Amino acid sequence: MCAVCSLQAQAHAVLVRRPPKAAPSSAATEGTHRHARHSPALAARSRACRRPDSTTVVRPRSDERHASPPTHPPLRDPMTQAPRRVGLIGLGTMGGLMARSLIEAGHEVVGHDPAPACRARLRRSGGRALASNTEVARAAEVLICSLPSSAALNAVVADLQQAGAPSARQLVVETSTLPLADKLAAAAALRRQGRQMVDAPISGTATPTPQQAWIMYLSGTRAACREAAALARAFTLDAPHVGPLGTGTKLKFAANHLVAIYNVAYAEMVTLCRRMGLDPAVALQHLGHSPYLGTGAMRLRVPFMIERRYEPATMKMALWQKDMQVIGEMARSVHCPTPLFDACASLYTGAMAMGLGESDTAATAEVLGRLAGDRGLPRLAADGVRRG
Template identity: 50%
Template sequence: MKKMDSVANTQLPVVGIVGLGIMGGIMAETLLLNNYRIVGFDIEKSACARLKKAGGHVAKSVAEVTKQADVLITSLATSNALRVVYQEIASTLKAQPKKITLVETSTLAMVDKDWIATQLPKKQVALLDCPISGTAARMKDRAWTIFVSGKKSSCNEVQPIFKCLSDNSPYVGEYGNGLKMKFIANHLVAIYNVACAESVTFARKIGLDPQEVLDIFGPSPVIGTGVMRLRTPFMIKREYSPPTMKVEVWQKDMQVIGDLAKSVGCPLPIFNATAPIYTAAMAQGLALQDTASTAEVLGQMAGLFTENKASAAKKVATKKLATKSGATTVTKSVRKPVVKKVS
């Protein structure tokens, strides 16, 4: 991450960010370090507090961000959130028309992206679809891929912003192609992740050290992948927090990809074979853990573990808490009255 002078450059466009979660938050902080003026909004007070601490301006509403921003980036977790936000953006722009570029980075259904385009004024508003492949940890290594799609001239105008965030922001064509590219990326990640978990489990069952397997195959230009290098260390240590991608969030992406494939009549046999493994991780209480926890599911299936490490750790913590509580409880003994026998 390239750090520059902390004084904002007034010649640069004002960047608004709605959705200051993991991805939106790190975008805001990085752009601030690159002298952009940032105005942001999130319904979570803690997210707003992080932006304020980093030096950004916290707006009171989506409308306020829309009014102040030259470029407005949205990073939203659900279809409902996206529709609420873009209804407010559209209402604001219809009441006070202005030139603005809207950069939608969320990974949601194609129908949601199409819906946005029907809501906005046609004049002065450039709408781009630019989903991001990568995690917050990968961003620090400038390893994000930003799939840039929409009107090419508008995409070129915001490339300096993307260059602050990543070394890889290819233009992939018309609006909507960005999301389609992200679906292809996530389709492969779903498969690679479970494949890595399977290899780690297989290595353990035949008596190999999975760390040695990673050391040999991780750097390989033929077998090694970024997913292998990112997720296999979690699997080896059997520690899945803090997560790079939560299982419960990943389930949303799996659903969207599966629905799109059905809608176009495309078979995805390998992708579909991974789905029960992620579902089993959810059932085993791993929803908030990293998707690498699929290794726990396969490890139990193989008889390597009697329960996943997260559940075991939770039981130990609960037992310690119970023991501590018991130690601090003072039990008063009640003296029984002595009855003298009268002869």
């Protein structure tokens, strides 16, 4: 059995073992349809992702050696968990979606972000925007961090130190994709403050229904991960415990390593189709749902490439550059050759040079198109302005 088939078989086995999830509510479904009606680009991508039989497909984003000090009570049992007061630190694309989903699930949400627009979005969702991370830490029972950089994480750790020791051990669910060493250092600092961190990166992209697509890789002590999983039910499809602290970040690196290669492979396929005179939409229709070739990444990204419209982005090219750097550094630190990953990196850099930093990572298709002699430009964004 080839590696791809083996991975698909393993994924199928995991899905078979999982109990069925409740169907999304009619309100959630209506929200998705309403979003598509007001966004022609999203509606077109939805049509492109239909099977040949026109069936619509939903798109698929121990640290036991350090025991807790006896001065703190144990973490809350998630099986008896009532709605919580949750603090969101970082209210960007992913943090904003988590906040909204938690509010809809009945939790009280407070949060902070340096961007006024992000704070305003939290208020519109029904949450309470506070003036600082320190205030969030003092007001919340449990914290969730969604941050863009290691510098931001270090700043948050310092802010939590200023907030003082919590009266009960406070759980910190750290969801960012950052260097492993930086995450482990933050966990150690938080432990000294009387807080316990769970490493919890998310596999998934911006979507109005994260409950249907996001997987959160929880790593840390089993008790802490169970508590985090209880909250994550509000905004994930699944939140498995994958191992000791740091395992989640390693798994996210492995996942994004594949995504980096898949994006470029699909862009190359689309370019080849165009050069042969084959409509790439035909290729997507017949390959996108193939049990051998089809993937969620293909069904998400190829419609962008077909339309040549890359905004609004599910993952911005500029932010993806950070992930590429982090994964490359990890590979070098463990002396792992990554020839395919390294070859893809120049395509993402080329997209940045073309002014596509705010575009979806699917815009690598424009770089390959230029190399193939296509001098066309991506279509206008929704507001009529070509970015870059």
